Amino acid sequence: MSQAVTGSTMLRRQIGRKFESLRKAAGLTMEQAADRLDRARATLHRIENGAEHVRFRQADVQQMLDLYGASAEDSELLLALTAATRENKNWWHDYVGSGLPRWFQLYIGLEAAASGIRQYEAELVPGLLQTRAYAEQVFKMPGGSINVGDTDEQQRAVQLRVERQALLTRFSAPQLSVIINEAVLRRPVGSATIMAEQLHQILKAAELPNVTVQVLTFSAGLHAGAMTGAFSILEFPRDSSGKEVEPPVAYLEAATGAIYLDKPHETAAYNTIWADMTGRALNESRSKSLIQQVAEEYSRA
Template identity: 40%
Template sequence: MPETGSTLPRRQLGRYLIEWRTRAGLSQQKAAELLEIGSSSLQRLERGLNGRVHVRDIQAACDLYGIPDDLAGFLVLLARQSSAKTWWYQVTDRAPIHFNGYVKLEASALELKTFQPQLIPGLLQTEDYVCALFASYPDETVSEHEGWIQLKRQRQNNVTRKLRPLTLSAVVGEAALRRVAGSTQVMAAQLRHLADMSTRPNVSIRVLPFSAGFPRGAGNGSFVILEFGTTATGMPTEPTVVYLEGIIGNMYLEEPTDVAEYHKLHAAIEHAALDAVASRNLIRQIAREHSA
């Protein structure tokens, strides 16, 4: 069972420290020696189990491992928020896209449940759909658009890889199927891709039709539930995390009572949604309407 000292910011910080220590070619023991801290302290830091994270230790590790300044600033932010059980992540605090905290978290998950009332889920978006979405952000450069597309491909590989692919259970609102991003041709291709992905054994896609109304307050917006598997004794390897994306910032919840509420909400939405076959049929029908 995860130890009580663990919080999401601490675990995220630990993942980055392991990754960059490995890139630097340092063993845990050698890194601890150079950082002038105990090897057991570094081990706990990398596992996200330190009762208190010292910013000076993180800054020293960033210097030792050659971590870029922009990412180093993000890791210091994680260190300062290390005790938070509810992690509020402001857009202005966000690391560069290749260091996005959510991406690291998603890559570690074994199962993902999501409700997306207005947009096609990111893990299921086509490149043209992504481009159409980013076209509405005039301040973004071409290189930034390309970076987001590359990152999206990286994330989608978690679903399509052959070895232990991510299990994805998505409920998509009918509005996401009918709202046009880019052009009707883009939408037709996107929906055909969505229907094709729904045939994969690790992917479940259900449509919440307009006629279903708002089960358990489903009009509140999108959310993602990330689960990380269990140990040999059946205990979770990490606490489940709920991710809520906002305009000015993102929120991560891991308090058991909060997580339980979102599990209930997802179950209620899934119960009100069409079954897998009816969902696939509706997706293909709307794709034909976009093509007409």
């Protein structure tokens, strides 16, 4: 499967999930929505299931958004994503406008649908484990997708990051497995107080039955993740017959865009990298001990 087709398929599935969510929030059945839109129920079914050959005319998309009472933010996102299905381009790049970039909004949708998330971070605490104070320091830095001069934009980004963390304690929460480089613990982000609070937050999250944290220490030496940098692997629920509803996705983020990889050989490569790091990292117990030790060092600073 080509990269373009793979990207289009993933994009359409995300569009479908968004439209389904908006319809249900509006209190409409598929039959009611189809009737009010003067469209066939089968057409709405294909849209919500991410079918490949649905054409998204802007006027039709706007009609659905109006019927569902979509917010300005959801309308902007869906108009952009559906336009990307018509433009035959790498839709996940170059969508850095106001607020969060749309390529990251897509990741949030995939994250919310995932049954398992594996993350490797070399420099920063993973977003799902960050405290508000730590996140505020991160979003102040230049070089990212947030305008460092826009305080309101920074605060919206911080608030979203904090709200995403409810994912870990919801009903049917995903399994989160995290490997962090020892540098994440040792490099101060903000004050010693912020770092001590942040490391205690990681320890608190690691007490959840669906969260595991391992530290890849400097003494582990060269490892496969050193060649790749940070990445995430997302896996999704299976249907009643055990069939994948959505293929696993490897996600890599940069300052101006992101790449979503779901070809079998691509995700297999990242599974191999993950296995190498898992074998070299401290086990959960020893990782917690190290995090506690460094937290105490910050508390005494």
